[in-house]
Amino acid sequence: MAQENFTFTLPDLGEGLVEATVLEWQVAVGDVVERNAPLVEVETTKSAVVIPSPKAGRIAELHAEEEQVVPVGEPLVTFEVEAADEPQAGIVGRVPAEEARPARRVRLRPPSD
Amino acid sequence: MTELIERADTAADTPVVELSMQQAINRALSDLLTEDPEVLVFGEDVGTLGGVFRVTEGLQKEFGDKRVFDTPLAESAIMGMAVGLAMNGWRPVPELQFDGFAYPAIDQIVNQVARMNYRTRGATPMPITLRLPSFGGIQAPEHHGESLEALFAHTPGLKVVAPSDPADAYSLLLQSVRSDDPVVYMEPKARYWERRPVQLREPSDPIGTSRIVRPGRHATLIAWGAMVHRCVQVAELAAEDGVDLEVLDLRWLKPIDAAGLAASVSRTRRAVVVHEAPLTAGLGAEVATLVTENCFRDLAAPVQRVTGFDVPYPAGPLEPQYLPTIDRVLLAVQRTLEY
Amino acid sequence: MRPVSPTHEPAGREAIDVDHLSPDLTRALYRDMRTARDLDTEAIALQRQGVFPAYVSVRGQEAAQVASASALDPARDFVFPTYREMASALAYGVEMVGYMSTHRALWHGGLHDVAASRFGAVNAVVGGPVPHAVGWAVGERLRGDDGVALAYFGDGASSEGDIHEAMNFAGVFGAPVVFFCQNNQWALSVPNDRQIAGGSVSARAGGYGMPGVLVDGNDAGAVHQATAEAVARARRGEGPSVIEALTYRVEPHSTSDDPGRYRDESETERWRDRDPVTLLREALLAAGHADEAHLAEVDARAAKEAERIRDGVANAPEPDGSDLFTHVFRETTEELTRQRRTWQEEVEL
Numbered sequence: 001m002a003q004e005n006f007t008f009t010l011p012d013l014g015e016g017l018v019e020a021t022v023l024e025w026q027v028a029v030g031d032v033v034e035r036n037a038p039l040v041e042v043e044t045t046k047s048a049v050v051i052p053s054p055k056a057g058r059i060a061e062l063h064a065e066e067e068q069v070v071p072v073g074e075p076l077v078t079f080e081v082e083a084a085d086e087p088q089a090g091i092v093g094r095v096p097a098e099e100a101r102p103a104r105r106v107r108l109r110p111p112s113d
Numbered sequence: 114m115t116e117l118i119e120r121a122d123t124a125a126d127t128p129v130v131e132l133s134m135q136q137a138i139n140r141a142l143s144d145l146l147t148e149d150p151e152v153l154v155f156g157e158d159v160g161t162l163g164g165v166f167r168v169t170e171g172l173q174k175e176f177g178d179k180r181v182f183d184t185p186l187a188e189s190a191i192m193g194m195a196v197g198l199a200m201n202g203w204r205p206v207p208e209l210q211f212d213g214f215a216y217p218a219i220d221q222i223v224n225q226v227a228r229m230n231y232r233t234r235g236a237t238p239m240p241i242t243l244r245l246p247s248f249g250g251i252q253a254p255e256h257h258g259e260s261l262e263a264l265f266a267h268t269p270g271l272k273v274v275a276p277s278d279p280a281d282a283y284s285l286l287l288q289s290v291r292s293d294d295p296v297v298y299m300e301p302k303a304r305y306w307e308r309r310p311v312q313l314r315e316p317s318d319p320i321g322t323s324r325i326v327r328p329g330r331h332a333t334l335i336a337w338g339a340m341v342h343r344c345v346q347v348a349e350l351a352a353e354d355g356v357d358l359e360v361l362d363l364r365w366l367k368p369i370d371a372a373g374l375a376a377s378v379s380r381t382r383r384a385v386v387v388h389e390a391p392l393t394a395g396l397g398a399e400v401a402t403l404v405t406e407n408c409f410r411d412l413a414a415p416v417q418r419v420t421g422f423d424v425p426y427p428a429g430p431l432e433p434q435y436l437p438t439i440d441r442v443l444l445a446v447q448r449t450l451e452y
Numbered sequence: 453m454r455p456v457s458p459t460h461e462p463a464g465r466e467a468i469d470v471d472h473l474s475p476d477l478t479r480a481l482y483r484d485m486r487t488a489r490d491l492d493t494e495a496i497a498l499q500r501q502g503v504f505p506a507y508v509s510v511r512g513q514e515a516a517q518v519a520s521a522s523a524l525d526p527a528r529d530f531v532f533p534t535y536r537e538m539a540s541a542l543a544y545g546v547e548m549v550g551y552m553s554t555h556r557a558l559w560h561g562g563l564h565d566v567a568a569s570r571f572g573a574v575n576a577v578v579g580g581p582v583p584h585a586v587g588w589a590v591g592e593r594l595r596g597d598d599g600v601a602l603a604y605f606g607d608g609a610s611s612e613g614d615i616h617e618a619m620n621f622a623g624v625f626g627a628p629v630v631f632f633c634q635n636n637q638w639a640l641s642v643p644n645d646r647q648i649a650g651g652s653v654s655a656r657a658g659g660y661g662m663p664g665v666l667v668d669g670n671d672a673g674a675v676h677q678a679t680a681e682a683v684a685r686a687r688r689g690e691g692p693s694v695i696e697a698l699t700y701r702v703e704p705h706s707t708s709d710d711p712g713r714y715r716d717e718s719e720t721e722r723w724r725d726r727d728p729v730t731l732l733r734e735a736l737l738a739a740g741h742a743d744e745a746h747l748a749e750v751d752a753r754a755a756k757e758a759e760r761i762r763d764g765v766a767n768a769p770e771p772d773g774s775d776l777f778t779h780v781f782r783e784t785t786e787e788l789t790r791q792r793r794t795w796q797e798e799v800e801l
Contacts, residue, residue: 093251197587
C-alpha cells in the first residue's frame, strides 16, 4: 500500500475560538495510532479537551511543543497513512463521516399487533 | 450486515474482496470495456484525470484514449454525441460530472436519447448508460447535491437505477450497460467511499427488481441510493426498541418493482418511503400510490413519506437538516405504528 | 468558375454556371430538384385538401438541399436532417412515401428506415440533431471507417447552444462532419439581422478551427462544389467544415403561417424570381448538358413521381394503436405491458 502524509490542522474547537494551547501529547513520533485514539490534550479559553486522532497511521511529526499556543488552522500533527485506506474526497465536497453510533432522540413503542 | 448474509449463498466461486463503491464501479467499467469492444467511456475529466471522484481511474491507461476519452465541457453535446455514437453502433457510457449539470443536457436526454428508438421505430437503438453522480450528503457546492430521479422516471423511454452499495453498484452497472435501452445510472456520491467486503457478481435479477436489505415484520422502509444506508441505521436503532423494520432497496426507479413492494408491505402492513429529493411530485408519491393500489386492504396505516423539503438543495451546514434524519424516519415509523 | 459573393439581396436572374460538373450529375440534380418542386407543390395541396395537418415548404431551397445531398455517398455517409429537408431526402434516395408520412402526422420522424437509408428521422428540435452528427462521425473514425456526417440546420438553429457545442466538439475531435446551414433568412418571423450576431454563420467556423464558406444557396453548381470539397476533406481525415448556403424561404414558415405580418412580400417576389430550378434548367441548356426535349421528358417524369409519392402518402394506412407501446423500450417493462392491456381493454375495446 502506498504511504502518504496527512497533516492535521488545529480545528476550531468551539464556536469562533482562534487558538488553543497544547497541554500534553499522548502520542510520540513513530507511534502507530488508531483512528479516534487520544492524540493530544489542548486547552482553549472554554475548556481542556482531548482531540481524538482523525486518522489511523504512524505519527510522522508533531508541529507544536507542549505549552505552545497554536492558532486554529495551523498544523498540529502529520501522519503517515496508507493511501488506499483513506478515501479521498472528490473535486468538491467531503467524504461523509461515518458515525460509530448514529444519534437519535426518538424512541419507538412497539405495535400491539 | 444483513446484506452480506443475504449474499453468502450466491456466487460462491468469486472471492470476497473489500471494495468501495467507487472501486466497484471502476471494476464494472473495466470489465465492460473488456467484454465488449463497442463500449465507450467519455465525459468531462474521465480520461487523464480518472474522474473527479476517481471512478474512471486507470481506465484510459488500460483501454486507450479511443475507448476512454475526455470531452470538452458541454453536457448537451456529450449526450448528443452519445446519440450519434449509438446510431453508429457503439455502446456509449457517458458521464455527466454532477447531477445538477444534467439540466443543461435535459433536451438531449429527454427529446433525443429517450425517444430515438421510438421515433425511428426501432431502427436506431440507444444502448446508452448515463452515469450521473447524484444525491447529496457530501457538503458540496450548489448543483452538486441534486436528486433528479423523478424527472428521469417521468420520461418515457428511460430506465433509471440507483445502487446503494458496492456489490449492487457493480452488477447493476453491468446490467445497465448491457441493456439496449437507455439507462440513467445514479451514483450516490455519499456512499462512494465506504469499503465493504463484497462478492462481484453477474446480475442475477431482471431489470426492475428490488432487494430486501434487512427483513423485518413491523413496517417496511423503502429507499434507494444513500437513503438505504440511512434506513438500515434506523432499523438497527428501532430493533433496540423492539420494533422490527424491513428495509427494501428499490434499486430500479424505473421500472419500479411493484410486485416486490406489494410482497413486502402486504406482510408488514406499514410502509415508510424515504428519499432525498423534495416531497412534492417526488418518486415517493409514485411508490406510495403503488403500495396503496396493491396493498390497500392489508395496510394498517397510510404510507408515510420522509423526504427532503420543497426547497432548493441547501449548503453544507443545512444539509443534515434537509436530508431525512434518523429521528424523522423514526417519527414516521411511530406514526404508522400508532395509526 | 465565376466568383460567388452571395448577398442578402437576390442577384436577379443572373445566370449560374455548371461547366465544372459532369452532364450526368447536373441532369440528376435537375431531375431531383424538379421532382422535389413538384412534390412540394403536391404537399401544399394535400394540406389545403385536409390530408396534411400542416406542411413546411422547401420551395426555393431545392438547390441548397439537392446539390448538397448529392455530394454524399448514401452507402457510407449519414445525413442528420431537421424538418425542412424533403428535397435532400429525395436526392439522397430515401423512400419518400415513408419520409413524407411525418407531414401527414402518421409518425413523428417519418416512416422511412433511418438505419437503412442512412438519413435521420425528421427532428423538430432545431439544432438538436447536430451533436448527433458529431457523435456519429467520431464513431466512424474510431472504427477506422471513412464515412462523413452531414448535419443540416437553419439560420434560426445557428443561435442554439447545441450548434456551438457541436462545432466545438467536432473541432476538438477532428470529426468528419459537414455543418450545412441553409440560411433561408427567416427563422419563422425573425430575419437574419435579428438572429445572427456578426451577420455570418460561416464566419463562425474560424472560431472553431475549421474552414467556413458562404455559397449562393440557389446555385446548384456552387452548392455541389462546396459540399463535395467539404466531404472530400472530411473523408481524407482533415476534419469538419461549415457551409452556409444563402437562400430564401419564399413560402410561409409553414402552411399555417402568415408572413404578411412580418415581411414585405416584394422581397419574397424578388427571391421567387431567382428560382433555383429555373436557374439550373437554363444553365443546363447553356452548357449543352441537356436540350429542351430531354428536359420536357424529365419534367413529365418528375410530375409523375411526385404524384406517386403523393398518392402513397395520402393512402398510407394509419399506424395501429398498439404502435403506441411497441418501440418505447427494446425490452419492455411490466408496467408498460400493463398499460398496454389497459389500452386494449379500455381504448381499443
